[in-house]
Amino acid sequence: MWVSEQVYYRDNVLPVDKRTLTWIETAQPIIREKLADKGLIEKQHKKTCQELWDTFLVEKADIEQSTRDIYDRAQECFFAFFDKDRQITSLKSSEFLDWKRYLQNDLGLAEATIAAMFAKTKAVFNWAVAQGVEKGWIEASPLDGIGCGSYDNPENDRFIEVEEYHKLLEACPCQEWRMIITLSRIGGLRCPSESQRLRWDDIHWDRKMFKVTTSKLEHHKGKGWRYVPLFPEVRRELEALRSTYHGEQPEYVINRYGRDPEPNLGTQFARIAKAAGLGEAIPAPFNNMRGSRATEIYAVFGEKIEEAWLGHCKKIALKHYLMVRKGDYARAANLELTEETYLC
Numbered sequence: 001m002w003v004s005e006q007v008y009y010r011d012n013v014l015p016v017d018k019r020t021l022t023w024i025e026t027a028q029p030i031i032r033e034k035l036a037d038k039g040l041i042e043k044q045h046k047k048t049c050q051e052l053w054d055t056f057l058v059e060k061a062d063i064e065q066s067t068r069d070i071y072d073r074a075q076e077c078f079f080a081f082f083d084k085d086r087q088i089t090s091l092k093s094s095e096f097l098d099w100k101r102y103l104q105n106d107l108g109l110a111e112a113t114i115a116a117m118f119a120k121t122k123a124v125f126n127w128a129v130a131q132g133v134e135k136g137w138i139e140a141s142p143l144d145g146i147g148c149g150s151y152d153n154p155e156n157d158r159f160i161e162v163e164e165y166h167k168l169l170e171a172c173p174c175q176e177w178r179m180i181i182t183l184s185r186i187g188g189l190r191c192p193s194e195s196q197r198l199r200w201d202d203i204h205w206d207r208k209m210f211k212v213t214t215s216k217l218e219h220h221k222g223k224g225w226r227y228v229p230l231f232p233e234v235r236r237e238l239e240a241l242r243s244t245y246h247g248e249q250p251e252y253v254i255n256r257y258g259r260d261p262e263p264n265l266g267t268q269f270a271r272i273a274k275a276a277g278l279g280e281a282i283p284a285p286f287n288n289m290r291g292s293r294a295t296e297i298y299a300v301f302g303e304k305i306e307e308a309w310l311g312h313c314k315k316i317a318l319k320h321y322l323m324v325r326k327g328d329y330a331r332a333a334n335l336e337l338t339e340e341t342y343l344c
Helices: 018-026 029-037 049-059 065-079 093-105 111-131 162-171 175-185 232-242 265-275 285-301 303-310 314-321 326-333
Strands: 006-009 012-015 209-213 225-229
Touching: 049 065, 049 111, 065 111, 093 111, 162 175, 162 265, 175 232, 175 265, 175 285, 225 303, 265 285, 285 303
Parallel strands: none
Antiparallel strands: 006 012, 209 225
């Protein structure tokens, strides 16, 4: 409690009744500030932006490294515009609109990136609101009512054809890289958060499936894992990788790459894609490989199975993964409408 059960009045100490205490605790900040200025209550320390970010990240020390990286990027963007010593109670909503324009016009960030920066910053300020004014934080977030924007960037959608997948495999420098690409393009795993956590004990050869652990959903009961079919391509590459061990089999399927807290698989993938002769750079390659597989599974097996095998809901699938393939146009052009195919 930031106010004691007594106030100082001149040279005497007078007790404060509970009714008065309640009034003080629920009073508007400006009234409490005036009382503090008169020395009637303890003056409250006003938190700075730097204190907010530092305290929040300490409290969230157990988040996944990939999520932490986004928060770190959001913090970097935040302090490129706001002063570190600025008191959080002085921030205005209009300034965050200016910040959004700064990120777009001055830093040249894409709309999807700006949306991510705003979403993480909103989470930080919402956390401060949840802590409460009595702990020195804020009553309301200055970001309330400000939309984050869209995460969608259709320009980055790129379906990876099966022929391209085989070219990528041929250009891989080792069997582990063939495995990484296969798990992404054929298994539909998130990379690196899922593929790099896959253990050999998760492979159920006799049941023709393997278990995928999803760290981002582990806090949801029954959603921290799923089973994926042991597709022939995945089985083939797993067997080839297992044959390279001349001693004891390691715990994880992927060992040489991605075990680093900050794996940089994108740079090496770009070299592989170039060696494969794919020409133009593939944006968000692992996300697009996962999206390509999601699109194929959805087309063949339907919505329910696609959700189960890929590990996301229909809303996420439609918004972030499912794509229109070039071949869809050709198939539609050759489709003759009959009583069976006519859609009303």
